[in-house]
Amino acid sequence: MTMPIETATPEHVLTLDRVLRAPVAGIWRCWTEPELLRQWFCPRPWQVAQARIDLRPGGEFFTLMSGPDGERVPNHGVFLEVQPERRLVTTDAFRPGWIPGDQAFMVADISFEAMAGGQTRYLAQAMHWTAEAMRQHEEMGFHPGWNAAADQLEALARTL
Amino acid sequence: MTMPIETATPEHVLTLDRVLRAPVAGIWRCWTEPELLRQWFCPRPWQVAQARIDLRPGGEFFTLMSGPDGERVPNHGVFLEVQPERRLVTTDAFRPGWIPGDQAFMVADISFEAMAGGQTRYLAQAMHWTAEAMRQHEEMGFHPGWNAAADQLEALARTL
Numbered sequence: 537m538t539m540p541i542e543t544a545t546p547e548h549v550l551t552l553d554r555v556l557r558a559p560v561a562g563i564w565r566c567w568t569e570p571e572l573l574r575q576w577f578c579p580r581p582w583q584v585a586q587a588r589i590d591l592r593p594g595g596e597f598f599t600l601m602s603g604p605d606g607e608r609v610p611n612h613g614v615f616l617e618v619q620p621e622r623r624l625v626t627t628d629a630f631r632p633g634w635i636p637g638d639q640a641f642m643v644a645d646i647s648f649e650a651m652a653g654g655q656t657r658y659l660a661q662a663m664h665w666t667a668e669a670m671r672q673h674e675e676m677g678f679h680p681g682w683n684a685a686a687d688q689l690e691a692l693a694r695t696l
Numbered sequence: 697m698t699m700p701i702e703t704a705t706p707e708h709v710l711t712l713d714r715v716l717r718a719p720v721a722g723i724w725r726c727w728t729e730p731e732l733l734r735q736w737f738c739p740r741p742w743q744v745a746q747a748r749i750d751l752r753p754g755g756e757f758f759t760l761m762s763g764p765d766g767e768r769v770p771n772h773g774v775f776l777e778v779q780p781e782r783r784l785v786t787t788d789a790f791r792p793g794w795i796p797g798d799q800a801f802m803v804a805d806i807s808f809e810a811m812a813g814g815q816t817r818y819l820a821q822a823m824h825w826t827a828e829a830m831r832q833h834e835e836m837g838f839h840p841g842w843n844a845a846a847d848q849l850e851a852l853a854r855t856l
Contacts, residue, residue: 544791593753594777616794617754625794629825630803631704634776634785636825640800643790665789665796 548670552660552682560650562693563658564621567646573599576692579684591618596632612637623647640665642673658686708830712820712842720810722853723818724781727806733759736852739844751778756792772797783807800825802833818846 556563566572570587577584578601585608586600594614601609614632617625629640642664649657660682664670716723726732730747737744738761745768746760754774761769774792777785789800802824809817820842824830 544793544795546793546795548796627794629789629800633704633706634787634803634805634823635704635706636708636800636803636823640789640796640825643794643796645794663794663796665800 546661546663548664548667550662550664550670550674550678552658552679552686554658554683554686555651556656556658556686556690556693557654558656558690558693559654560621560648560656562696563648563656563689565696566689566693567624572692572696576688577685579681580688590632591615593617594630594632594634597626616643621648621650641669658689660686706821706823708824708827710822710824710830710834710838712818712839712846714818714843714846715811716816716818716846716850716853717814718816718850718853719814720781720808720816722856723808723816723849725856726849726853727784732852732856736845736848739841740848750792751775753777754790754792754794757786776803781808781810801829818849820846 566576568589568591570589573587573589574584577587577599581604583602584599585602586598588596588598590596593616597613597615599611601611603609611628612631613626613628614630615624615626617623624646625643627640627643629637629643631637642662645661645663647659649659651657662673662678664673726736728749728751730749733747733749734744737747737759741764743762744759745762746758748756748758750756753776757773757775759771761771763769771788772791773786773788774790775784775786777783784806785803787800787803789797789803791797802822805821805823807817807819809819811817822833822838824833
């Protein structure tokens with residue numbers, strides 16, 4: 537017996553929904569080119585010390601974040617979906633090869649929509665496996681952190 | 697800075713590696729057509745009461761298993777990779793839309809390789825996020841269960 541495809545609603549979601557004053561082409565480049573990603577992806581004074589991007593479903597998305605006091609935080613993950621200048625989905629749940637990672641903490645679902653005047657609607661949804669993970673992410677500073685990174689993204693994309 | 701793509705080795709893996717006396721085309725059909733899947737996917741006397749297959753990365757893979765004493769066990773998941781007659785990767789970690797599921801228990805990585813005489817090498821790897829999940833899966837009867845299902849798969853595929 538077959539049945540209609542089900543639809544589900546994410547439960548443990550943190551959302552950033554903004555209009556950025558930069559064209560979608562530049563924002564896409566900032567997300568997908570390692571040398572550009574490194575310049576905006578972490579709220580300063582944190583930095584991205586290394587980035588690896590293999591831009592295809594299952595391909596690697598790795599960043600090494602470095603903090604002002606010498607902290608080093610690696611983030612291993614993969615892309616789940618790549619729709620150029622439309623949508624990018626990543627997760628820390630896998631290493632390349634669909635190998636389960638150290639944890640399944642979250643999925644980042646990023647949508648881009650070109651708007652009039654060279655602006656872009658930028659919708660970032662962080663979907664977590666548990667309510668506890670979502671709370672933890674919020675307490676770590678999701679809202680100020682992702683907003684500060686989006687400011688840096690906007691500023692960089694305007695220069696491209 | 698970019699670096700070479702990393703490779704990782706799965707840690708918590710249960711493996712079934714067999715040669716099935718049936719052609720790969722039939723085995724692929726048994727895995728990907730709901731009406732065929734229902735006939736072999738559960739070791740009898742358990743049955744698949746419902747199956748939904750949306751055969752593409754991110755597409756739904758759902759089965760409802762029913763037991764001899766009226767048990768009902770739904771399994772929600774998606775496909776991660778679809779290489780016709782070569783490889784099929786699924787996980788229970790997501791609902792369609794890359795929405796985090798109730799749990800991230802395992803990834804099933806199934807490889808098919810055509811061999812001489814209409815036989816098929818059938819390699820099934822169940823990769824888990826934790827050692828605890830792997831142990832639990834083994835205690836639930838991974839080895840006898842997946843072997844019995846593979847027997848049913850072989851018998852059905854030979855009739856196609």
